[in-house]
Amino acid sequence: MSGVRCRVSGIALWHPTPDTWHHGGSVESTLVRRSDDGAPRTPAAELRLEWRVDGSLWATKGDEERPVSVRRCFPWSEPARHLSLRDSDEEEFALVRDPAELDPHSRAALEMALAVAGFVFEVTRVLEIDEEVEIRRWRVETRQGPRTFQTRLDDWPRTLPHGGLLIRDLAGDLYHLGRPAALDRHSRELLWAFVD
Structure with a gap:
């Protein structure tokens, strides 16, 4: 089973990655074990981050x-x-509990790395959902700009614990709808079949 292990306040947590989710699965973190390894925790003030010309983040x-x-x-x-x-x-080299605790240069480098990684597209509007042979084609507006993507017809958006929706397209990209009920009327009408 794959996932991300993170240490928060000395406790090791396992969080599933998108490739481990199954229909109806949970995306909540699971407590794995108490970390008693005595490993020193690095205060944010001692951590320096740098975004390099080659497009890599160095810590x-x-x-x-x-x-x-x-x-x-x-x-x-x-x-x-x-x-x-x-x-x-x-292997975890460092944990940034709050980017605001970093110096401005390090915080900017971290923000650049997050932007380049493009973890998730945040959907702000659903423009169109068309069904074709075994494929559903989505046309949406995201914070990152307009996107068109495809999902299998039998793949449904996953409902998240906080009530949002998560959609994974055929290419493996993720689309997050944080508050579907807060979207415009047209978007809500297109999504009604996917929301309980």
Whole structure:
């Protein structure tokens, strides 16, 4: 089973990644074990992040420096907090509890890495949903701009614990509708078949 392990206040958590979700599955984090490894926790003031010309994020703490990738520990409940910085072996190098605690240069580097990774497209409007042979074609507006994507006809949006919807397209991209009831009337009418 794949997922993301993150340490928050000395507790190891496992959070499923999108490839582990199944229809009707849960996206909530699961407590795995108490971390008693005695590993020192790095205060945000001691962590430095740098976005390099080659498009990589580098993290430095003390004398250690390495390229890292960002994983959200709680992508739906706290998407902007508890960010796990992983090295090339997928080992957690550092945990950023709150990006506001970082120095401005490091915070800007982290924001760049998050933007480039494009974790999830945030849907602001649904323009059209067409069904074709075994395919459903979606045309939407997102915070990142207009998008058209396809899902299998038998793939339905997943309902999230907070009431939002998550759609995974054929290419593996994720589309999040945080509050479907707050969308415009046309969007709600198109989505009514997918919402209880």
